[in-house]
Amino acid sequence: xxxxxxxxxxEPSEEMSLETFPPPAGYxxxxxxxxxxxxxxxxxxxxxxxxxLNEDGSNVVTYWIASSDGSxxxxxxxxTSSYRYFNYTSGYLHHATIKKLEYDxxxxxxxxxxxxxxxxxxxxxxxxxxxxxxxxxxxxGQAVLFVGDLSYxxxxxxxxxxxxxxxxxFVEPSAAYQPWSWxxxxxxxDYAQSISETQPFKPYKNRYHxxxxxxxxxxxxxxxIKRASTYIIVLSSYSAYDKYTPxxxxxxxxxxxxxxxxxxxxxxxxxxxxxxxxxxHYMEGESMRVTFEPWFVENKVDIVxxxxxxxxxxSKRISNIHYNITDGMxxxxxxxxxxxxxxxxxxxxxxxxxxxxTDPQPSxxxxxxxxxxxxxxxxxxxxxxxxxxxxxKEDEAVIADSIWLKKRYYLPEEETA
Amino acid sequence: xxxxxxxxxxEPSEEMSLETFPPPAGYxxxxxxxxxxxxxxxxxxxxxxxxxLNEDGSNVVTYWIASSDGSxxxxxxxxTSSYRYFNYTSGYLHHATIKKLEYDxxxxxxxxxxxxxxxxxxxxxxxxxxxxxxxxxxxxGQAVLFVGDLSYxxxxxxxxxxxxxxxxxFVEPSAAYQPWSWxxxxxxxDYAQSISETQPFKPYKNRYHxxxxxxxxxxxxxxxIKRASTYIIVLSSYSAYDKYTPxxxxxxxxxxxxxxxxxxxxxxxxxxxxxxxxxxHYMEGESMRVTFEPWFVENKVDIVxxxxxxxxxxSKRISNIHYNITDGMxxxxxxxxxxxxxxxxxxxxxxxxxxxxTDPQPSxxxxxxxxxxxxxxxxxxxxxxxxxxxxxKEDEAVIADSIWLKKRYYLPEEETA
Numbered sequence: 041x042x043x044x045x046x047x048x049x050x051e052p053s054e055e056m057s058l059e060t061f062p063p064p065a066g067y068x069x070x071x072x073x074x075x076x077x078x079x080x081x082x083x084x085x086x087x088x089x090x091x092x093l094n095e096d097g098s099n100v101v102t103y104w105i106a107s108s109d110g111s112x113x114x115x116x117x118x119x120t121s122s123y124r125y126f127n128y129t130s131g132y133l134h135h136a137t138i139k140k141l142e143y144d145x146x147x148x149x150x151x152x153x154x155x156x157x158x159x160x161x162x163x164x165x166x167x168x169x170x171x172x173x174x175x176x177x178x179x180x181g182q183a184v185l186f187v188g189d190l191s192y193x194x195x196x197x198x199x200x201x202x203x204x205x206x207x208x209x210f211v212e213p214s215a216a217y218q219p220w221s222w223x224x225x226x227x228x229x230d231y232a233q234s235i236s237e238t239q240p241f242k243p244y245k246n247r248y249h250x251x252x253x254x255x256x257x258x259x260x261x262x263x264x265i266k267r268a269s270t271y272i273i274v275l276s277s278y279s280a281y282d283k284y285t286p287x288x289x290x291x292x293x294x295x296x297x298x299x300x301x302x303x304x305x306x307x308x309x310x311x312x313x314x315x316x317x318x319x320x321h322y323m324e325g326e327s328m329r330v331t332f333e334p335w336f337v338e339n340k341v342d343i344v345x346x347x348x349x350x351x352x353x354x355s356k357r358i359s360n361i362h363y364n365i366t367d368g369m370x371x372x373x374x375x376x377x378x379x380x381x382x383x384x385x386x387x388x389x390x391x392x393x394x395x396x397x398t399d400p401q402p403s404x405x406x407x408x409x410x411x412x413x414x415x416x417x418x419x420x421x422x423x424x425x426x427x428x429x430x431x432x433k434e435d436e437a438v439i440a441d442s443i444w445l446k447k448r449y450y451l452p453e454e455e456t457a
Numbered sequence: 458x459x460x461x462x463x464x465x466x467x468e469p470s471e472e473m474s475l476e477t478f479p480p481p482a483g484y485x486x487x488x489x490x491x492x493x494x495x496x497x498x499x500x501x502x503x504x505x506x507x508x509x510l511n512e513d514g515s516n517v518v519t520y521w522i523a524s525s526d527g528s529x530x531x532x533x534x535x536x537t538s539s540y541r542y543f544n545y546t547s548g549y550l551h552h553a554t555i556k557k558l559e560y561d562x563x564x565x566x567x568x569x570x571x572x573x574x575x576x577x578x579x580x581x582x583x584x585x586x587x588x589x590x591x592x593x594x595x596x597x598g599q600a601v602l603f604v605g606d607l608s609y610x611x612x613x614x615x616x617x618x619x620x621x622x623x624x625x626x627f628v629e630p631s632a633a634y635q636p637w638s639w640x641x642x643x644x645x646x647d648y649a650q651s652i653s654e655t656q657p658f659k660p661y662k663n664r665y666h667x668x669x670x671x672x673x674x675x676x677x678x679x680x681x682i683k684r685a686s687t688y689i690i691v692l693s694s695y696s697a698y699d700k701y702t703p704x705x706x707x708x709x710x711x712x713x714x715x716x717x718x719x720x721x722x723x724x725x726x727x728x729x730x731x732x733x734x735x736x737x738h739y740m741e742g743e744s745m746r747v748t749f750e751p752w753f754v755e756n757k758v759d760i761v762x763x764x765x766x767x768x769x770x771x772s773k774r775i776s777n778i779h780y781n782i783t784d785g786m787x788x789x790x791x792x793x794x795x796x797x798x799x800x801x802x803x804x805x806x807x808x809x810x811x812x813x814x815t816d817p818q819p820s821x822x823x824x825x826x827x828x829x830x831x832x833x834x835x836x837x838x839x840x841x842x843x844x845x846x847x848x849x850k851e852d853e854a855v856i857a858d859s860i861w862l863k864k865r866y867y868l869p870e871e872e873t874a
Contacts, residue, residue, distance in 0.1 A: 226701035233706075238675040240703065258655040280697045282729065283741050284643035286657065289650075312699065323782065324700050327744040363787060365740065366819045370780060370787035402783045 041401045044409035053165035055390050058202055061209035068093045072208025074215035077265045078137040080254040085219065087136050088249060090208060094120060094132040101136045123246045126235045128201040135249040155180045159414040160187035160347025163389025164210045167412050170432045171388045175414050176214050183218055183267060187347035188225025188311035192389050199230050204243050222248050223274045224261050225311035225347055255294065262287050264294055269419055271303035277312035281331055295339045300449045304422040306341045313346035315355040315381040317405045320394035321348050334361040337378050340448035347385035350394040352429055353408040354441060355381040372404040376452040388412040388432065406457065407441045423447045458818045461826035470582035472807050475619055478626035485510045489625025491632035494682045495554040497671040502636065504553050505666060507625060511537060511549040518553045540663045543652045545618040552666040572597045576831035577604035577764025580806025581627045584829050587849045588805045592831050593631050600635055600684060604764035605642025605728035609806050616647050621660050639665050640691045641678050642728040642764055672711065679704050681711055686836055688720035694729035698748055712756045717866045721839045723758045730763035732772040732798040734822045737811035738765050751778045754795050757865035764802035767811040769846055770825040771858060772798040789821040793869040805829040805849065823874065824858045840864045
C-alpha cells in the first residue's frame with residue numbers, strides 16, 4: 041500500500057472560540073438549524089432547531105413545495121425537549137418531521153447518481169472550518185454522512201455544553217441546507233461520573249434526532265436509511281452489540297431486509313475503525329470486528345466508513361473471518377466479497393492529526409495519509425461508483441486518493457486505484 | 458485435558474410448573490425473600506422480598522443481633538418498586554439495606570477460610586431442583602455467586618413474568634438464608650420488541666438489587682464486592698464494554714483498587730465464557746476477551762467463572778494476548794499469570810445439557826463434562842484454595858473434578874488437579 045509522504049504538521053489545531061459563534065441576533069431567534077432524513081425511504085426530513093424561549097409557535101415549521109408560490113404551505117409541529125448537564129441548561133430543542141415529500145424529479149431512484157460526503161471527528165477548530173468550507177465550495181455534495189465525534193464539548197471543562205451550541209451554529213451553513221446523517225462517536229457519550237453525569241449520550245440524543253423507529257430500531261444509536269440506490273446502516277461502537285443484545289438482534293434482521301435490486305450499494309457507518317494501521321486507537325475496533333465482520337462479508341457490504349483516528353486510510357478488500365481459537369488463522373486475507381474499510385476521522389478537531397502509522401504498512405492497507413480532509417462517493421449507477429478523498433490543504437479540486445468501486449453484489453471483481 | 462466419559466442424558470429437563478410454587482398463604486404474606494451483600498466490604502446486607510399489597514409497614518424489616526434477646530432490634534425501611542411487563546404487573550418489590558453488621562466472630566478477614574458456591578443458568582426444572590438441594594445438603598456453602606440466567610421466564614410465552622415469581626419462591630429456601638450475589642445473563646435482558654418491551658434488564662433490575670454504588674459503579678450490571686479474603690468483580694456480557702464506555706472505565710479503575718494484601722484472591726464473574734470448547738455459544742465471548750483479557754493477566758486474576766453453556770468445563774492457565782492483527786499470534790498459550798476459566802452453566806435449566814464438545818479437546822481445556830452440577834471454592838488461606846465441582850447425579854460428597862489452586866499474586870506456580 042501507499043503511505044503518502046504528504047503529512048500535515050502535527051501540532052493540535054487551534055479551537056475556534058465560543059465568541060466566534062454567538063447566538064443569532066433578534067428576539068427568540070431560531071438557531072443551530074440542521075436537517076436529516078426523516079424516514080427510511082427518503083420522503084421525509086427531520087428539521088431541528090434551538091430557541092432560547094419556548095413561546096407559542098416556537099415549535100412549528102412551515103414548508104411548501106419549492107416550485108409553488110407558497111400558498112399551499114403546511115405546518116409540522118415539533119417535539120420539544122431541554123436538558124440539564126451539570127451547571128448548564130440547554131435552550132429548547134425542537135425537532136419536526138415533515139413527510140410525504142417528493143423525490144427530486146431530476147433524479148429517479150434506480151439510475152440516480154448520488155454524491156455523498158463523508159467526514160468525521162470534525163470538532164470546531166480552524167482546521168475544522170477549512171474542512172467544512174472546503175466541502176461546501178464543491179456543489180457536488182448532496183448529503184453528508186458523519187461518522188461520529190461532533191462538537192468535542194467533552195474536551196472542555198465539565199464537558200462545556202456551550203460547545204454543543206457553538207458547534208450547531210458552526211455547521212448550520214451546511215447542515216441546514218442538506219441532510220447530515222449521524223453516527224455516534226465516543227465524544228457523544230458525554231459520561232462524566234465526577235460531575236454525576238452518568239446517562240450516556242444525553243446531549244447528543246437531545247440535540248440530534250434520527251429516523252431510527254422507521255427501521256424498527258429501538259435506539260437512535262443504530263438505524264438505517266435508504267438514499268437513492270444506497271442502503272446505509274449506522275452502528276454504535278459504544279453500545280452493547282454482543283449476541284442477544286438489541287443492537288445485535290437489530291442488525292441481524294436489518295441485513296435480511298436489504299433488497300439489492302432496489303438499493304444495490306450497501307454502506308456501513310461505525311465510529312471505531314476495524315482496520316486501522318495507525319498507532320492511535322490501534323485495535324480498538326477488534327471486539328466489534330470479531331462479532332460482525334462475518335456478517336459484512338456474507339452480505340457483501342461495499343464500504344465501511346469509520347472515524348475516531350485523526351488521519352485518513354483506505355484498506356484493500358480483505359477479511360479475517362476464519363479464526364476458530366485453535367487454528368491460528370487470524371491474518372487478514374484478500375477477499376473480493378469483503379468491504380473496503382475507510383477511516384475518515386480527519387475532520388480537523390482540537391486533538392490534531394494522528395501521524396503515527398505503524399511500520400511497515402500492513403498488507404491490508406492500500407493508502408494512508410496523516411492529513412485532514414473529507415471524502416466524496418459518487419454513485420454512478422448500480423455497478424460503479426467513484427470514490428475520492430480530498431486533502432484540506434489543497435484547493436477542493438485536488439483529489440489525493442481515489443478509486444473506481446465495483447458493486448460487490450453484482451461485480452465482486454478486483455478494483456484498481 | 459480430560460473429556461469425562463460421564464455424560465448426562467441430553468433430553469431437556471422438565472420444567473417445574475407454576476403450581477409447584479404457589480404464593481404463600483396468609484394475608485399480604487412476604488415472599489421470594491432473598492439476601493445479598495449490601496456493601497463493598499461485607500458489613501451490610503440487602504434484604505429483598507415481594508408482597509402483593511403495599512400497605513403500611515410492608516416496607517419495613519426488623520433485625521437484631523443473633524446472640525441478643527431481640528430487645529435491641531432495629532428497623533430498616535425498604536425502597537419499593539413495581540413494574541409492568543406486557544400484560545403482567547408485579548407485586549411490590551421491597552429492598553432494604555441493613556448496615557453496620559458485625560463479621561462472624563469465628564472468622565477474621567485475613568486468615569479466614571471461606572466457602573463460596575458457584576452456579577449459573579439454574580432455571581426451575583427438576584434438574585435445577587436437584588442442583589439447589591444437592592447444594593443445600595452440604596453445610597459448607599456460606600455464600601453463592603450466581604453467574605447469570607436465573608428464572609428462564611424468557612423461554613415462556615411473552616416472557617411470562619410469573620416465572621420470575623415462581624423462581625423467587627423456588628430459591629428462597631437458600632437465598633433467604635445466605636447471600637447470593639448475582640451476575641446478569643442473556644436471560645435477564647428480557648428484550649421483546651414484538652410486545653414492545655424494549656428496556657433491557659427491566660425485571661431483573663427491579664427484582665435483584667446489588668451494592669453497585671458502593672464500588673463506584675453506575676449500573677447494577679457491573680460491580681464488585683469483597684468477601685473475606687476474596688475480591689469479586691462482576692461484569693456484564695450484554696452491556697457496552699468497549700473503551701470509553703462506562704463499564705470499561707469502571708473496570709479500569711476497579712482493578713487498580715484491588716489490595717492483594719487485604720483481599721488476596723481475585724475472582725471475576727461474567728456470563729458468556731471466553732474459553733469454551735463446547736459447540737454451544739462457541740466463541741461468543743471473543744469480543745469481550747479481546748478487550749479485557751490483557752487486563753486480567755496483568756492483574757493476575759485467579760479465576761473467571763462464566764455460565765451460558767449448559768455443561769461444565771475447567772481450563773488450564775492460558776492466555777492469548779499478543780495478537781496484533783499482522784503477527785498471526787492468536788493461539789492460547791500456557792501462562793502462569795493467567796486465570797483459570799471455569800464454565801459452570803450447568804445449573805439444570807429447561808434447555809437441557811449442552812453435550813456437543815468440539816473434538817479434539819483443545820490444549821487449553823483441562824476438564825470438561827456434559828453434566829449438571831455446581832462448584833465449591835474453599836479459600837484456605839492467602840495462598841491456597843481447594844476447588845471442587847460436584848456432579849448432580851451423585852450424592853453431594855462425590856467430587857467429579859477438583860484442583861488445589863495457588864494464589865497467582867503470591868504463588869504463580871503450576872497446579873496439579
